[in-house]
Amino acid sequence: MECGEDVQCERWINAVNPVNKAALMSWVKETGTNLIQINGQRKYGGPPPDWVGAAPPSGSEVFIGKLPQDIYEDKLIPLFESVGKIYEFRLMMTFSGLNRGFAYARYNNRRNAQAAIASLNGYEVQKGHRIVVCRSTEKCELCVDGVPCRLEQGELKSALQEVTSGLVDLSLYPSPTKKRELLAVVKYNSHRAAAMAKKVLVEDSLRLYGQKLSVDWLKPDIKQKLRNSSPKAIIAHEDPGWTILCTPVEQLVDKKKTGQLKTRGCMVEFLNVICRKMQLGAPVFLTNLVAVSPEGVMRFWYQVVIPRYPLPFSGYTWVVPDKMGLLNEHDQAKESVAQQVLKTLGCSLV
Incomplete structure (x- = not known):
């Protein structure tokens, strides 16, 4: 996005519902209320500043629906606090600064939550706008x-x-x-x-x-x-391309060779052996060093493509530098990744 587009976007956002936004900011300043906006919602409390003790039990939260999109906490929090002490209030927000039409109020106990439902369900917060207040399902x-x-x-x-x-x-x-x-x-x-x-x-x-x-x-x-x-x-599926390998390793490779691979730590070579036995084709490794910690531990992004396996393997792996210098950092990463792929395939060196 160009700089001019950023400015126009900011102007448009600020132009949406300016009067009520200004009223909210004035209320926040006068009351000292702390509102935190994160991940599409604006939150008060959880716990509030004067809270002492454990969080309220399950069943203490109410769902508030059918809110006008231009109403904010300066009207809603005092309204819902009129029936009991609020532990937390969460208003769902849009990018433009309007609310998304619903919120959650968590009270200090179940009794106050029930009182809110009894007295505020159907309450007309603006002319022609009656809200819905019901028990929050609190799905987890x-x-x-x-x-x-x-x-x-x-x-x-x-x-x-x-x-x-x-x-x-x-x-x-x-x-x-x-x-x-x-x-x-x-x-x-x-x-x-x-x-x-x-x-x-x-x-x-x-x-x-x-x-x-x-x-x-x-x-x-x-x-x-x-x-x-x-x-x-x-x-396990009948399609060979999806088969999870459950055959014991000793039935797939010679025990003597397995011992040699284990001794040398050649996980890449062992993965090649397994892929040949499963007729999947030779695995292709891609590694990219993305970060190094102060202690020298290296973080690699990787992708392994096995020709006849349905999906590539990808993710991150961490590598500690080889003090003996037998392998370079990318070969070390491949060894680590090969071990992870073998584990996913159901193989282990025994």
Whole structure:
């Protein structure tokens, strides 16, 4: 975007609903209220400045819907505080500075949340605008569908923990909608953590091994289907190109050669042996050094393409410098990556 376009965009944003924005800023200054905007929402509290003790229990939050888009916290927080003490208030925002038509108010206890529903549901906040106030479902579970069948539970959990916070549990099931793929049920420690995770994963178009995943709330019908199936980390398929290798390594390669490979640490050579035995073609490695820590630990991006394997392997690996100087840094990275690919294929040196 050119500089002139940036200025025009800023002018347009500032021109949207200027009177109510000015009123909000005046209220914030007068009351000393601290509002923090992050990831498409503006938040007060969580906890508020004078809060003492643990967070409120489940059932203390209400959902507020059908809000006029030009109304802000200077009107909403005093209204909802009129029925009880607010622990946290979250208003969903658009890029232009209008609200998205809904918000969440979390009270200090369930009783005040029930009072808010009783007294404010149907309340006319502006002429002709009656809001909806109801109990927040506080959903904490996401459904991540389309997970590659070769991915292990621990690998997926690590990948999600890198980009989201509050993950407490993860289970893998055969996908009820996508053949040869898995569905993950991911549980977070709060509705807010789950909502933030959903936003990040959807907006970042999460991909694993080049495969795009679909992310949504775990719906009751899907949950019921999963209750009738057992969690499953690996699925074997009839298509040879999708087969997860479960044959013992000693049946694939000569034990003496396996011992030699293990002694020399030649994971790349061992991966070549396995790929030949599986008739997948020789793997092609791409490595790129992207960062070096103060201690000298190197971070590499990698991609491994195996000609007759359906998807490439890609990601990051960390390498500690070889003090003996037997391998250069890229060869070290390839060794590390080959070991990861072997693990994904179900192989290990024994």
